């Protein structure tokens with residue numbers, strides 16, 4: 001069952017199957033063994049606008065210092081409140097034997113191999129951020145949700161100002177595309193192998209529209225751990241939180257996140273939370289675990 005038919009997409013665009021199935025197809029997020037399988041790359045990528053190396057206005061400021069020391073005992077720290085409202089335990093429901101997330105549209109949604117988005121979920125307000133991409137044309141993966149896209153534009157503008165050449169590689173990934181990738185892997189590599197290396201449809205954070213893989217020229221805009229050692233990778237690790245992003249899959253946290261270190265995969269969660277998570281050096285799984293929120 002080699003599903004090669006083009007995917008239907010929401011925003012009136014046609015993506016050639018050859019493009020969809022080519023390139024590096026990555027696991028839940030990125031990397032892992034889910035190499036491109038079929039279809040040679042005859043690059044007919046649609047050329048469209050919205051993909052220049054432009055910059056948004058630079059608002060490089062770091063506002064939002066969450067901890068205003070003057071908190072009185074009676075007021076609840078807004079960050080603690082947000083963590084509680086979005087805790088892992090309070091945002092999940094068992095449906096048909098599967099653990100399904102109840103807050104898919106929230107900026108604080110936590111998707112992982114044990115927490116699926118509702119089947120077929122499509123985020124609202126997908127747009128193409130005005131940043132430099134590693135490829136030409138507009139594809140499904142060029143999209144992000146509006147708020148995340150705006151933050152990404154600021155992040156990229158700041159990195160450009162720092163003399164770097166950060167590029168967006170892969171953002172939104174639809175449920176349908178995950179199904180196609182998954183089925184394709186089963187057909188070509190077998191079920192057992194697929195289940196080992198490939199995320200089940202509905203469990204990719206990319207489906208939220210809040211995550212994006214980025215890279216730089218130091219490694220040919222690829223998605224490899226060596227990105228972490230490049231100028232762009234180092235800058236990103238240091239500054240992502242100022243713009244509301246976290247490096248989602250930290251080094252040595254495989255058991256918590258389900259993924260090895262992915263210095264290229266960033267997740268938008270909002271400035272205050274991102275800075276707090278980063279300062280505490282936690283994974284999102286830990287940060288939103290009810291048992292770890294100190295009241």
Ligand SMILES: [Zn+2]
Nearest residue numbers: 029030213265
């Ligand atoms: Zn990713």
